[in-house]
Amino acid sequence: MLTVPDAGGHYGPYGGRYVPEVLMAPLEELEQAYLQAKNDAAFQAELADLLKNYVGRPTPLYFAKRLSEKFGGARIYLKREDLLHTGAHKINNALGQALLAKRMGKQRIIAETGAGQHGVATATACALLGLQCRVYMGEEDMRRQEPNVFRMRLLGAEVYSVTNGSRTLKDAISEAMRDWVTNVDETYYLLGSALGAHPYPSMVSDFHRCIGDEARRQILEAEGRLPDLAIACVGGGSNAIGLFRAFLADSEVALVGVEAGGRGKKTGDHAARFSGGAPGVLHGAYSYLLQDEDGQVALTHSISAGLDYALIGPEHAYLHDLGRATYVDCDDASALAAAVELSRTEGIIPALESSHAVAEALDRAPQSKGKIIVVNLSGRGDKDINIYRENLKEMDADTHSRMF
Amino acid sequence: MPTRIAACFDRLKANNEPALIAYVTAGDPTPEATIEIVAALERGGTDIIELGVPFSDPVADGPVIMRASERALAAGTTLEKVLHIAAEIRKVSEIPIVLFSYLNPVIRYGFERLAKRAVECGVDGFLLTDLSVEEAAGFVDEAKAAGLDTIFLVAPTSTDRRLDLVAKYCSGFVYVVSRTGVTGEQSQVSAAVKPLVERLRQFTDLPLGVGFGISTAAQAGEVGAVADGVVVGSVLVRAIEATPVAALSDTMERMARELKEGAKTGRLS
Numbered sequence: 001m002l003t004v005p006d007a008g009g010h011y012g013p014y015g016g017r018y019v020p021e022v023l024m025a026p027l028e029e030l031e032q033a034y035l036q037a038k039n040d041a042a043f044q045a046e047l048a049d050l051l052k053n054y055v056g057r058p059t060p061l062y063f064a065k066r067l068s069e070k071f072g073g074a075r076i077y078l079k080r081e082d083l084l085h086t087g088a089h090k091i092n093n094a095l096g097q098a099l100l101a102k103r104m105g106k107q108r109i110i111a112e113t114g115a116g117q118h119g120v121a122t123a124t125a126c127a128l129l130g131l132q133c134r135v136y137m138g139e140e141d142m143r144r145q146e147p148n149v150f151r152m153r154l155l156g157a158e159v160y161s162v163t164n165g166s167r168t169l170k171d172a173i174s175e176a177m178r179d180w181v182t183n184v185d186e187t188y189y190l191l192g193s194a195l196g197a198h199p200y201p202s203m204v205s206d207f208h209r210c211i212g213d214e215a216r217r218q219i220l221e222a223e224g225r226l227p228d229l230a231i232a233c234v235g236g237g238s239n240a241i242g243l244f245r246a247f248l249a250d251s252e253v254a255l256v257g258v259e260a261g262g263r264g265k266k267t268g269d270h271a272a273r274f275s276g277g278a279p280g281v282l283h284g285a286y287s288y289l290l291q292d293e294d295g296q297v298a299l300t301h302s303i304s305a306g307l308d309y310a311l312i313g314p315e316h317a318y319l320h321d322l323g324r325a326t327y328v329d330c331d332d333a334s335a336l337a338a339a340v341e342l343s344r345t346e347g348i349i350p351a352l353e354s355s356h357a358v359a360e361a362l363d364r365a366p367q368s369k370g371k372i373i374v375v376n377l378s379g380r381g382d383k384d385i386n387i388y389r390e391n392l393k394e395m396d397a398d399t400h401s402r403m404f
Numbered sequence: 405m406p407t408r409i410a411a412c413f414d415r416l417k418a419n420n421e422p423a424l425i426a427y428v429t430a431g432d433p434t435p436e437a438t439i440e441i442v443a444a445l446e447r448g449g450t451d452i453i454e455l456g457v458p459f460s461d462p463v464a465d466g467p468v469i470m471r472a473s474e475r476a477l478a479a480g481t482t483l484e485k486v487l488h489i490a491a492e493i494r495k496v497s498e499i500p501i502v503l504f505s506y507l508n509p510v511i512r513y514g515f516e517r518l519a520k521r522a523v524e525c526g527v528d529g530f531l532l533t534d535l536s537v538e539e540a541a542g543f544v545d546e547a548k549a550a551g552l553d554t555i556f557l558v559a560p561t562s563t564d565r566r567l568d569l570v571a572k573y574c575s576g577f578v579y580v581v582s583r584t585g586v587t588g589e590q591s592q593v594s595a596a597v598k599p600l601v602e603r604l605r606q607f608t609d610l611p612l613g614v615g616f617g618i619s620t621a622a623q624a625g626e627v628g629a630v631a632d633g634v635v636v637g638s639v640l641v642r643a644i645e646a647t648p649v650a651a652l653s654d655t656m657e658r659m660a661r662e663l664k665e666g667a668k669t670g671r672l673s
Contacts, residue, residue: 008538016539017538018536018539019536020559021557021558021562021566021570022557022560022562022581022585024538024561028563164470170461174462178463178464181585182585182586183584278512280511280512281534284534291512293512294482295483295508295510296460296509297508
């Protein structure tokens with residue numbers, strides 16, 4: 001089961017290359033360039049050096065003692081990707097791909113972003129490597145993730161406001177693809193999650209596998225055994241696949257991906273692809289897709305811009321069908337409550353995306369006595385401060401005056 | 405028996421005349437209007453119709469066709485309704501009809517079911533923008549079994565290896581994308597057209613239709629001089645957007661006539 005993807009980028013029936021012909025030769029070229037870089041010791045050494053000295057790897061695997069005690073049962077560990085430079089796991093992939101772009105002689109980088117973490121990571125990598133950078137972001141996401149918009153601009157990137165469709169991540173990716181189709185000779189598309197056409201899903205997953213490799217080593221050091229559960233949030237699914245990959249062959253480790261339940265699955269306002277979607281094609285890959293009965297892509301909702309996307313990365317679709325990973329969803333309110341819990345119990349303010357994974361861990365902890373749970377804390381919550389503030393006024397009216 | 409598309413190119417070739425291939429988004433502004441628009445385009449000299457199936461996320465299209473897709477979806481246009489439009493056209497016309505779609509609505513409908521329904525409705529072929537030939541075997545088999553043509557795109561970025569591969573999957577004609585980019589009018593015909601057509605000729609005897617960016621009679625002439633067909637889309641769709649419904653037929657007929665005359669002129673010079 002672990003010999004995926006095949007030469008065409010398929011994970012079982014999922015993945016592949018579903019793009020206009022104009023992009024096919026450039027994707028073949030990218031694949032070749034990536035395979036060469038992957039096997040080039042100098043490239044790997046340069047990336048490893050940057051990850052260590054610039055980005056701050058390895059990140060700690062932190063035992064959340066107070067949280068574990070409060071939820072009485074499991075021992076909860078947090079993989080602290082929130083401590084990375086730029087505040088999220090996205091920098092692993094952004095730096096890897098930016099180095100690759102430079103190696104390919106591309107001077108212009110484009111990217112899309114939802115929550116802004118991938119945009120900030122890309123803008124950072126481009127500043128570091130002296131590359132020109134344009135980031136596509138939905139107008140709605142620019143509003144709700146305003147601090148990250150400012151950071152990207154401060155880093156020298158051009159943030160392009162996408163006003164089509166739902167004005168969120170889906171439309172930002174579509175617009176980035178239009179740019180790429182038009183400027184494919186000189187432009188590198190630095191895709192931010194484990195989705196899109198082959199080789200993006202496997203390449204992005206490679207650049208994030210350090211998350212799981214470190215966590216696996218660290219938990220063995222700390223506990224002398226593997227965890228019972230590894231939990232991560234899943235938008236496109238890059239942080240989750242980065243964590244999962246190290247444990248795929250360890251059948252005793254249950255893998256849990258947490259999708260955005262939004263306002264609740266009954267409302268239709270969510271991004272729970274497995275329970276609400278069906279296989280289909282969007283942005284170059286075949287995977288589970290939220291769509292209507294005529295094959296039009298459905299609008300999604302999540303309080304977290306990074307999970308607000310209609311397609312799940314193809315490798316997750318494959319793991320789901322195999323039963324190797326389980327996918328659940330967590331609604332907006334539970335994610336907010338988990339964020340407050342983690343902030344007040346451990347002094348760690350998580351990104352809204354990561355809060356979905358934390359919520360799942362807190363749900364399971366009481367019935368998991370003696371078990372070990374590793375939660376990927378994929379990003380930090382600075383960017384979400386305004387959303388937390390707005391929502392806490394409603395959900396936490398009693399304590400609001402006391403706390404703020 | 406040759407398909408309607410093949411027969412059309414054969415007839416035009418005998419006259420030393422390039423085909424005018426007109427793209428409109430089906431259901432823009434309404435399904436009923438599309439039937440009238442197609443009739444008018446045919447009266448103006450259009451040889452082949454590409455009926456665009458509207459899609460929520462048209463990544464290969466520029467703003468003009470994106471907006472048309474939005475209007476068509478707002479008017480309730482589905483793939484089933486596009487098939488119905490084709491059937492209505494077929495009641496009164498023998499013009500070859502190509503369905504031009506993104507893949508997802510087709511997957512949702514089902515290849516086998518679609519191939520059967522398409523034949524019933526008088527559709528002659530398919531072009532799926534985001535279906536690479538690498539992923540196309542199942543689809544091509546269904547289409548072939550039903551007697552439908554499968555048209556794929558080649559682009560200036562296509563390597564010789566890919567031109568050969570894509571041409572092998574095509575029937576009816578090969579759609580040559582004139583430049584890298586999304587759909588939309590351009591001020592001049594891309595310099596990439598002639599070398600791309602010449603490269604592709606080494607791999608196939610199929611008719612070659614060139615599209616993307618062609619919007620004037622003069623440009624149609626330039627392309628008609630080197631290719632078997634001239635595909636015009638965004639300029640028509642923009643006119644549909646800007647013209648009151650009552651005047652649509654006249655406008656479409658006039659535009660088609662000018663483009664077809666332009667395309668022919670290129671052949672004579």
